[in-house]
Amino acid sequence: MKPTRLILIPALAGEPAPYLIIGAGGYVLERGTLALDAVERPEAMRTVAVAPGADVLIRWLDLPPGSVAQQRAAALWALKDDLAAPADRLSVSLGPVPVAGEPRLVAVVGLSLLEAWSDYLETLGVRADVLLPDVLTLTEPLDESLTAVAFGPSVALRGRRFAASVQPDLVDLVAAGRVVEPVDDPASVERALVQAAAGPLLDLTSARVREQAAARRGWGRAAVLAGVALVSPLILMIAGAGRDELAAARAQDQAQAEIARVDPELARTPDPVAALRGRVRAAPPPGGVMAATAALFSAVEAVPDAELDMLVVDPEDGMKAAVTHPDYGDVKVIDEAMRASGLSVTETGTQDDAGRVVSDITIGAAR
Known part of the structure; x- marks a missing residue:
């Protein structure tokens, strides 16, 4: 050990x-x-x-049967009167699955x-x-x-x-x-x-x-520049080569100038780079949401004992889903099936739930 x-x-x-x-x-x-x-x-x-x-708010709650994502949502609803922050600023954690009829341990933190x-x-x-x-x-x-x-x-x-x-x-x-x-x-x-x-x-x-925390700390700047790369790969090359704050600032100025040239509407926003990142992140998948939804249903159905728990299309965060499945390799199988439709699946979170695997995924264009 x-x-x-x-x-x-x-x-x-x-x-x-x-x-x-x-x-x-x-x-x-x-x-x-x-x-x-x-x-x-x-x-x-x-x-x-x-x-x-x-x-940390800790409670034992009677939660309805469902997936991890569904029980988290039910816990937030049950605790809505005890929480001062909106749900999107909170993290809900669940304790071990209790025996039938017993309440489940729930912890909520900002x-x-x-x-x-x-x-x-x-x-x-x-x-x-x-x-x-x-x-x-x-x-x-x-x-x-x-x-x-x-x-x-x-x-x-x-x-x-x-x-x-x-x-x-x-x-x-x-x-x-x-x-x-x-x-x-x-x-x-x-x-x-x-x-x-x-x-x-x-x-x-x-x-x-x-x-998400790791991405904010280690890749925050890279994420900004990756969005700019859709406008000008040259800017990404210049920024990637810079190792100090001066080079990064210069790349940011160049990025904003290029955004202004390509899309004046973005340039009028308080933070053009952030606006572009939001537009890229929330862009619908190739073929539209309906085509992507149909492809996802087909891909999930092709995996034995897999279930689609949740599907959300958000104007700010794009197309996301939660899938319950038996094996950790199942998401790769779903991704391979989606690529036949020009789409890809990115796994953003995984959690065990009573011998099952719950994966949070994002649907986007295949690269």
Whole structure:
């Protein structure tokens, strides 16, 4: 068994992060802290990051049967009165599939906060394979009491189908008469962390969110220039050759000038490059939406036991779908079938759901 690194993300971004290295059998091999200004990068290994739970909404909900995407949507609808942000700014994570008739664990967190935690970990030189709120590292008690553990400035409270991180002066109010059992022994807290690292109840960052965050950080500028390439490949060559800010700025000016020449309407927008990116991203697939839909239905039907869960055509985001299928290689089969119609499928997210695979895909022109 390869070792696992567990990192505690602090409440303040400028603080170092405590960590454990956990070996086979759950034994702690190393303890320490990761500093933001460390010269040496940590060793690559499976990493479980524990995030402050105060900004994570956790509930157990009775969800209707359906795919992962459908249950996420149902969870957002059920929690609409408890959420301050619009749905497109939130990430919904689901816990293990419960037995029939039991509620399912649901966690909701803002995408901006996920990105901030990811950026912090990247500064440390690590990437989280699993991101878990601190309160879900605690074991659910068997009775109606609440287990309380201090994580930084907050207190994590764990009960039966209950989990919340609150300020210390709100513990009694949230407990609402239930007995609160504080856990002050560091060894007990460490054992709970080790157990959570071995079998996390959920992952706050779905594959789709991780890929989007990586794209924003590593390919943000490349994505802008790739859109410009449809107008002028020469501009892309000039910009790609530039390694400093001066070259990038010059390429941006040239791109805007070329956009103004080709499409004056785009040039009148506040950010012509961003407007062009939006136009390219939302452009309908070759042959139109109806032809693409028919091709997708045929491609999915050709894969045994595959189902099309959701199909969305959005003016801003283009044509997207969610497909449930048995094997990870099925998306490649669907893509090959779509290419016969001049289309392609790009997998933007994948998640396991009770032995099935749920893939988020985008439909576009074949290259």
